Amino acid sequence: MTVSLHAPARLSCLALALVLAGCATAPSAPVTINIVAINDFHGNLEPSRYVPVNAEGGKEKAIRAGGIEAVAAALQAWRKQDKDLLFVSAGDLVGASPAMSSLWADEPTIEAMNMLDLRVSAVGNHEFDAGRKELLRQQNGGCDSPRPAKACQMAKVYRGAKFTYLAGNVIDSATGKPFIPAYRIETVKGVKVGLVGVVLQDTRSVVMASGIAGLSFEDEAQAINRAIPQMRKDGADVIVALVHQGGTTKDHPLQPGCTNLEGPIVDVVKKIDPAVRLVISGHTHQGYLCTVDGRTVTQGASYGHLATRVAMTVQKGAGVPNDIKVENVLMQAGDYPADEKMAAFVAKVKESSRAALNRPVARLAAAPVLRKQNEAGEAPLGNLIADAVLAATRNVGARIGFMNEGGIRKDLEAGENNVAAFGQAQAVLPFGNTLVVMDLTGAQIRRILENQWKEGSSGGSMLQVSKGFSYRWDGTRPVGSRVLGMTLDGQPVQDTKTYRVVANNFLAEGGDNFPDFAKGTNRLETGLLDLDAFTDYLRASEGQGASLAPEAARIIKVQ
Known part of the structure; x- marks a missing residue:
């Protein structure tokens, strides 16, 4: 019998290989992905009147809430708890805006969202208020605008949005493809989070026809489902849908677990691939934390009155979240320490706008x-x-x-x-x-x-x-x-x-x-x-x- 002098070394290598193989196949530890979402902000840089609807359908006392400073203060506090927090939007960041934003072609709102490190926003119907050309300018920057009296007037240079607008169901008839990206993938704590965005299919009926010439608006769920295979190829471990379409419910906006959601978003959710367990919605200016066919469906009212917090437990490679917890948080001045940079920015915009606003x-x-x-x-x-x-x-x-x-x-x-x-x-x-x-x-x-x-x-x-x-x-x-x-x-x-x-x-x-x-x-x-x-x-x-x-x-x- 002949024994190789290298046998012990080979056995050691084999043992090491088996250990490494075991490590490779063992499931990774779950991580918590924290997401904060807003919807239908509509350029409301300042607080505004908010009347929550309670579970009985009555009304609570009107309060002042929302505005960019309250949102900024909350995000600043929450990022101290989790520096990897994702900030996203379900559409209508701009359009139908108060004068402090609209006087300047909504550039102050885009810049404020840049300051807050917004990552993505589904396109809302109001992003088309001034037409597709202006939407692309707001994304990419520049001063060539259909609103020359407003664009690049507060600041002479406009560099565009640092976040990505998403519109998977808005198709350019010239190419047959989405005219802006359908999705974006963010890596958070080693997990790839796929964010796909769509706008209501009925957008054509609620915007100026001349501003959307050459664009078609497809079924929301079909567009999301069409994007999922490519998102998986690009490594998405979990997929979140940002849908600028919504519903209504009599449930209180701060109460989780509602099962009474009605409206177009319900049909959309039921048609979406079951792998999508979280749908962040918009458009109807409602606050709700609901469940539809086992999916979590949220909305945070409008104008920054509510911010939706999501804690999503994800295990890399699982394909779907292990658990999702959601809450809507009222945004009021003084609840969190002020974000001084945002306060200074709003003061600057307000001063630039003061004469016109106060007339x-x-x-x-x-x-x-x-x-x-x-x-x-x-x-x-x-x-x-x-x-x-x-x-x-x-x-x-x-x-x-x-x-x-x-x-x-x-x-x-x-x-x-x-x-x-x-x-x-x-x-x-x-x-x-x-x-x-x-x-x-x-x-x-x-x-x-x-x-x-x-x-x-x-x-x-x-x-x-x-x-x-x-x-x-x-x-x-x-x-x-x-x-x-x-x-x-x-x-x-x-x-x-x-x-x-x-x-x-x-x-x-x-x-x-x-x-x-x-x-x-x-x-x-x-x-x-x-x-x-x-x-x-x-x-x-x-x-x-x-x-x-x-x-x-x-x-x-x-x-």
């Missing part, structure tokens, strides 16, 4: 003027705006004014002695829409009103109408036949007669699923801003009940 507009009879609708669908602030756009265009023949609910972003607040400033008026109508006057038949007006209850769409809303026009509707009748009668100045509106109406250019293009507006004839593009019409009307109405004292109902619900 007094008019004294209101009472404040705030509320946008909340009654059971019939009528709101004091909606009436006021519809009256304003009509007053501004009577000289070109307008007799009926329409205003879409979604275009009214906040209550009209006022300061000392009930004097409303420009910044407060601009927060109500932040889009910079212009007014379009057109002819519509009575039949077309009837169809427009019927479309308020259009089935199978997340768009549409109750239109607000001007003084002198009224209609009755019956909610027990089938959709398409609910309007019982319309009158103008006390006379019945006739289907065959033509009426001169005014609406903002968003509605005029058929926005919010009101296609008959786009069919209006004898159109006059006035170029007049709805905000200018509003502030002019407030001045003209000063001391004459601009708070809208009770009057004859314009929208009458029969049943």
Whole structure:
């Protein structure tokens, strides 16, 4: 028998190899990935009014909450607990913004998010408010903007977002591919976290058609599922979906474990690959912490009022999280030590904006003027705006004014002695829409009103109408036949007669699923801003009940 002198060394190597092989196959220890999410911030750099909805559907006391300084302070404190915390957004960071951001083409909000190390944001529908060109500029930087009077005006150089906008279901017709990335992968504590983002499929109905030419919006779940194989190839250990679509629930926004979520997001979640266990949603400005088909579905209200904290336990190679814990945290000044850099930045933006923001507009009879609708669908602030756009265009023949609910972003607040400033008026109508006057038949007006209850769409809303026009509707009748009668100045509106109406250019293009507006004839593009019409009307109405004292109902619900 011959024994090799190297046998002991070979045995040692074999033993070592077996040990190493065992180490390679042993599962890694679970780690906790901490995520903080916001949604629908809409450029609200300052705190704003927030009324939480409780579990019984009632309302709690209104408070001041949100704003970038409160969010920054919380993130600063939480990062001391976990330096690897991921900060993400589910869309609508900008657009429909108060003046302190919108005066400067929302560049201050993008810069604030850069300062907070935001990593990704799903694109929201409001990111398209100024069109695809402006969205790409906000991502990539530069001053070539469709809003030259605002872009690069506070700072002469704009370098763009350091975070990545995601839009897996927004397809460029020229290439057949997403026009910006569908996903991004972040490595956290050795784990690769795949973040995929989509916007509501119905975006086309809620943005200006001219701004999204050449883009199509596909099914949200299909786009997420399509991205997953490539994300896995790129090493994603776990996948989180950022979906700019949402729902509603009567559950309290701070209460985990709700099972009563309703709305479009439920159908989206049910179609998403089961590997996706966490869906961070947006769009509906609700706060909730819900479960749908075993998935965790969250939303953090809007305007930075709530921040959603997620603690996700992940084991590398498992493919799905071991555990997910979520909470919504109220963002209020003073709850955490201030982020001094952010406080200084906001002070700088505020000083640059001060003159325009503080310019007094008019004294209101009472404040705030509320946008909340009654059971019939009528709101004091909606009436006021519809009256304003009509007053501004009577000289070109307008007799009926329409205003879409979604275009009214906040209550009209006022300061000392009930004097409303420009910044407060601009927060109500932040889009910079212009007014379009057109002819519509009575039949077309009837169809427009019927479309308020259009089935199978997340768009549409109750239109607000001007003084002198009224209609009755019956909610027990089938959709398409609910309007019982319309009158103008006390006379019945006739289907065959033509009426001169005014609406903002968003509605005029058929926005919010009101296609008959786009069919209006004898159109006059006035170029007049709805905000200018509003502030002019407030001045003209000063001391004459601009708070809208009770009057004859314009929208009458029969049943």
